[in-house]
Amino acid sequence: MDRKELEQKLRDLNDPWKCAAFAAKMALLALPVLAIEADKKGFLWFWKKSERQKYLLAILRAEQLGWCATYLESKEIARAVATDHAVAIHALNAVINAPSLTTHASAVGAVAAVAEVATTTIIAAGIATIAPDTSGNVITFDTNENSAAFSACLVAINIDAVYVAYSIAHIIAIFIEFLEKGKKTILLEQPSKIISPKLHTHFIQGLKELGHGFDTYWLNWYQDRLAGKPLNPKTLAKQVLLSPEYEALSPAEINARLLSQWENPEQETLNRVRVIFLGYGEAGKTSLIRALFNEPVIENKEAMTAGIDIREWDVPNAKIKAHFWDFGGQVMAHATHQFFLRSRCLYVSLLNARTDINANQQVEYWLEHVKAFGGDSKVMLVGNKSDLTQVNLDMHRLNEKYPQRLVNFYPLSCTQYQDAGKHQRYFEIFKTELIEQLQAMEIYQTRFTAAEFNILQILRTKSVTSAFLSKTDYTTLCNQEGIQTTADFNQDSLLKLFDALGVIIHFPKITRLNDYVLNPRWLTYGVYTLIYGKTAHLTEQQAHAILTTQKVVDHEGNELTYSCERYWVILEAMKEFELCYELPQKPHNYVIPDLLPSDQPQNLQFDRATAFRFDFDFEGFLPRHLTANFIVRQHHEIVDNLVWQNGVRLKSQSYQAQALAMADYHGRRWSLWVSGKDTVRYFSKLYDDVKIILARMTLTYSEWVWLPNAKNEVDSTGNMSRAGFKGLLALERARGKLYICEYGQYPLSEVLKFMTDEKRAEQQGGVNIEINTGGGDFSMGGDIVGRDKHHNIEQANNSENAQLLRLLQKLLTQLQQVKSTEETEAAKSFAQQAITEVQKEKPNFFQLKVTTKGLIEAAKAVALIYPIVMPIIEQIEALITKK
Ligand SMILES: Nc1nc2c(ncn2[C@@H]2O[C@H](COP(=O)(O)OP(=O)(O)OP(=O)(O)O)[C@@H](O)[C@H]2O)c(=O)[nH]1
Numbered sequence: 098m099d100r101k102e103l104e105q106k107l108r109d110l111n112d113p114w115k116c117a118a119f120a121a122k123m124a125l126l127a128l129p130v131l132a133i134e135a136d137k138k139g140f141l142w143f144w145k146k147s148e149r150q151k152y153l154l155a156i157l158r159a160e161q162l163g164w165c166a167t168y169l170e171s172k173e174i175a176r177a178v179a180t181d182h183a184v185a186i187h188a189l190n191a192v193i194n195a196p197s198l199t200t201h202a203s204a205v206g207a208v209a210a211v212a213e214v215a216t217t218t219i220i221a222a223g224i225a226t227i228a229p230d231t232s233g234n235v236i237t238f239d240t241n242e243n244s245a246a247f248s249a250c251l252v253a254i255n256i257d258a259v260y261v262a263y264s265i266a267h268i269i270a271i272f273i274e275f276l277e278k279g280k281k282t283i284l285l286e287q288p289s290k291i292i293s294p295k296l297h298t299h300f301i302q303g304l305k306e307l308g309h310g311f312d313t314y315w316l317n318w319y320q321d322r323l324a325g326k327p328l329n330p331k332t333l334a335k336q337v338l339l340s341p342e343y344e345a346l347s348p349a350e351i352n353a354r355l356l357s358q359w360e361n362p363e364q365e366t367l368n369r370v371r372v373i374f375l376g377y378g379e380a381g382k383t384s385l386i387r388a389l390f391n392e393p394v395i396e397n398k399e400a401m402t403a404g405i406d407i408r409e410w411d412v413p414n415a416k417i418k419a420h421f422w423d424f425g426g427q428v429m430a431h432a433t434h435q436f437f438l439r440s441r442c443l444y445v446s447l448l449n450a451r452t453d454i455n456a457n458q459q460v461e462y463w464l465e466h467v468k469a470f471g472g473d474s475k476v477m478l479v480g481n482k483s484d485l486t487q488v489n490l491d492m493h494r495l496n497e498k499y500p501q502r503l504v505n506f507y508p509l510s511c512t513q514y515q516d517a518g519k520h521q522r523y524f525e526i527f528k529t530e531l532i533e534q535l536q537a538m539e540i541y542q543t544r545f546t547a548a549e550f551n552i553l554q555i556l557r558t559k560s561v562t563s564a565f566l567s568k569t570d571y572t573t574l575c576n577q578e579g580i581q582t583t584a585d586f587n588q589d590s591l592l593k594l595f596d597a598l599g600v601i602i603h604f605p606k607i608t609r610l611n612d613y614v615l616n617p618r619w620l621t622y623g624v625y626t627l628i629y630g631k632t633a634h635l636t637e638q639q640a641h642a643i644l645t646t647q648k649v650v651d652h653e654g655n656e657l658t659y660s661c662e663r664y665w666v667i668l669e670a671m672k673e674f675e676l677c678y679e680l681p682q683k684p685h686n687y688v689i690p691d692l693l694p695s696d697q698p699q700n701l702q703f704d705r706a707t708a709f710r711f712d713f714d715f716e717g718f719l720p721r722h723l724t725a726n727f728i729v730r731q732h733h734e735i736v737d738n739l740v741w742q743n744g745v746r747l748k749s750q751s752y753q754a755q756a757l758a759m760a761d762y763h764g765r766r767w768s769l770w771v772s773g774k775d776t777v778r779y780f781s782k783l784y785d786d787v788k789i790i791l792a793r794m795t796l797t798y799s800e801w802v803w804l805p806n807a808k809n810e811v812d813s814t815g816n817m818s819r820a821g822f823k824g825l826l827a828l829e830r831a832r833g834k835l836y837i838c839e840y841g842q843y844p845l846s847e848v849l850k851f852m853t854d855e856k857r858a859e860q861q862g863g864v865n866i867e868i869n870t871g872g873g874d875f876s877m878g879g880d881i882v883g884r885d886k887h888h889n890i891e892q893a894n895n896s897e898n899a900q901l902l903r904l905l906q907k908l909l910t911q912l913q914q915v916k917s918t919e920e921t922e923a924a925k926s927f928a929q930q931a932i933t934e935v936q937k938e939k940p941n942f943f944q945l946k947v948t949t950k951g952l953i954e955a956a957k958a959v960a961l962i963y964p965i966v967m968p969i970i971e972q973i974e975a976l977i978t979k980k
């Protein structure tokens with residue numbers, strides 16, 4: 098039986114769990130491939146030293162979760178891993194970020210294969226079996242090649258290393274056995290032969306040298322699975338799943354947590370999940386929460402929610418409590434959502450039949466919002482006020498656009514939820530499904546040791562009476578409970594974890610503040626109170642007056658006081674969140690850009706037509722915080738107080754350049770105009786700042802460069818003389834010289850001159866990946882046991898290289914005779930590069946292949962007008978394909 102037959106057998110099995118088991122097993126066997134050439138270059142040499150632990154952990158976690166999901170056939174783990182794209186993404190990043198991608202293709206190919214199979218397995222286990230398809234049916238495994246489980250198998254089958262080392266016969270033997278006995282655990286609990294004793298030894302050695310839990314936790318995991326040691330199904334999920342808050346921790350800290358969970362799976366949990374209610378003002382968020390509490394909802398009786406309300410709800414038939422976060426829906430408040438929206442919350446998005454914003458657009462706005470702040474969390478869509486008008490949604494399209502995100506759509510009427518009839522029925526369905534979602538979230542709880550839990554309880558009690566905790570008190574508390582300062586998971590780690598959970602907040606940048614904020618509500622209510630104060634310009638005294646004259650009570654009824662000594666922390670925190678700035682010439686005077694008038698000042702003192710313009714176009718929504726954060730970052734350079742809610746006029750203090758930045762919420766476009774002698778440098782600085790702000794959320798946007806001499810405005814027919822920045826970079830990479838579009842022909846160097854060469858090279862970060870994927874060596878080039886084969890290729894290459902060199906030189910001579918065009922220039926440049934490479938003592942085969950591929954493409958275009966080069970190209974192509 099060969100690979101094809103094995104593939105067929107797996108296909109015939111038609112059983113996603115068994116396929117996932119097969120893939121999981123292969124991923125485990127392939128792990129030692131990570132020790133490739135470790136003896137010569139050091140363990141994990143292909144990653145930057147500072148990132149080795151992070152990436153190794155990502156791959157190990159992906160493999161582990163895939164294994165566990167498969168082992169248990171656990172819906173919960175499967176769901177966890179399928180929705181925890183972070184694990185999969187980190188593992189794939191591990192491959193993408195191997196710096197030696199082009200130079201050591203075979204090694205990285207091998208690593209890629211390990212990561213890919215590990216990743217695909219977890220997705221396999223998760224998606225193939227439990228995820229409903231767009232019409233709500235559960236996807237079952239069939240012969241569909243797109244099935245994730247099967248894809249994992251295909252990757253697994255193609256890991257050369259495992260396949261060759263194991264020999265086809267051995268794989269088949271295992272495979273037939275588990276096929277016949279019909280139990281996947283036979284495959285997972287069967288001791289495995291080591292694929293390559295040398296790699297295995299180096300892998301173990303590598304883990305030992307890394308220490309920090311790799312030498313204990315992960316070494317044991319690998320060896321136990323290899324030995325076929327059974328796992329404890331009852332506690333497995335608690336042992337291997339981590340709550341999202343752990344993302345803030347280092348690999349060593351995470352390993353320490355995993356070890357601690359492994360040793361004591363019954364650790365304490367907070368038993369709290371969050372449900373966040375989102376929607377425009379008056380959508381009915383507060384009313385729906387009232388209904389869930391069985392309280393009466395009377396039309397027109399609900400006041401606007403100012404800021405945020407939190408209520409605690411006992412989830413029926415579960416140990417957990419849900420915290421309902423009810424946000425005021427006023428648009429201005431949307432910018433502050435960033436502090437509260439975290440992944441792994443459940444979101445309820447309320448829509449109403451408004452005339453100004455179509456319901457489908459509302460959904461997209463909120464889904465993008467959730468995606469930006471809360472990752473891939475689940476969203477329940479409620480079409481409220483259906484007693485008045487029905488909300489119509491195109492669920493088919495929404496499901497297609499946001500797969501796995503939408504729980505369901507519920508047309509409700511909060512005012513009539515108690516009246517017998519359809520509104521009551523629908524409400525009950527909504528409530529039942531909400532409870533189901535919450536019960537499923539129980540698994541994501543952060544786990545604490547008894548000592549940590551004690552500290553947590555003490556802090557929670559203290560937070561009622563005191564908004565702050567001194568650093569000394571925290572240390573004393575930790576010492577009392579025996580939390581070390583030196584262990585991998587130490588007092589600082591616990592602090593980071595508490596900070597991520599919002600139990601205490603730590604502002605390392607506010608150096609004046611010698612304490613931790615113990616009551617996050619104190620902070621959030623304070624910020625909200627100022628933001629809702631409606632005054633954009635505030636003195637410190639005014640801020641204090643606003644905070645002290647209003648009685649601020651949190652959801653537990655505790656009154657929050659903003660004393661003289663501490664109220665400034667609110668302003669400092671707002672500065673840190675980039676929500677306000679202090680006027681440079683007027684200390685203790687603050688500006689909150691979000692509260693500035695929205696009207697653009699009449700005279701901006703800036704000639705847009707002659708400036709350079711750059712746009713960011715947003716696919717989903719233009720995040721409200723971008724402009725405010727940008728203004729705060731640049732506030733030292735604001736010209737003549739020309740700043741308003743949606744834009745700012747700037748003059749650089751370091752360069753001879755001026756700028757204008759403006760948001761167009763309607764067009765979902767954010768634009769930057771720069772002019773002056775130092776445009777390039779000033780633009781670079783501003784561009785970096787925008788990118789930093791945007792990097793805080795996962796957003797989909799495109800970048801656009803306005804063409805030289807364009808009017809910099811949309812013309813009467815809606816045309817915009819601009820070019821996609823990514824496309825221009827790709828053209829540059831392909832050695833293009835000319836950018837041709839409907840607006841004319843532009844020398845590429847002119848179009849791109851707004852950015853320095855080095856900076857563009859930085860933006861080209863993704864080049865290698867694309868080249869590799871195209872080169873075909875990226876995903877499965879795992880040629881590890883075949884290193885001899887590699888060597889042989891090199892020897893055989895010598896005479897072929899000489900032949901290739903002759904052909905390349907011949908081609909170059911021919912190309913030099915042809916009239917210079919974009920294609921001939923590109924072809925010449927590729928030919929030159931290939932010649933340089935092939936002349937090296939040890940040509941980099943992969944590089945050569947990539948360059949020659951480019952050459953062939955370019956030269957073929959030339960051949961259309963200059964056929965004489967065609968026979969040469971064909972010979973080159975034949976030679977290079979053979980390699
Ligand atoms: N007819 C009708 N009115 C409703 C329904 N649900 C809520 N309302 C009314 O709509 C208004 C707004 O409801 P709220 O619950 O305050 O809306 P919200 O989304 O919390 O609004 P903000 O706090 O301003 O963001 C109130 O007057 C409610 O009584 C419904 O199903 N039908």
Ligand SMILES: [Mg+2]
Pocket residue numbers: 382383384400401402423424425426
């Ligand atoms: Mg409300």
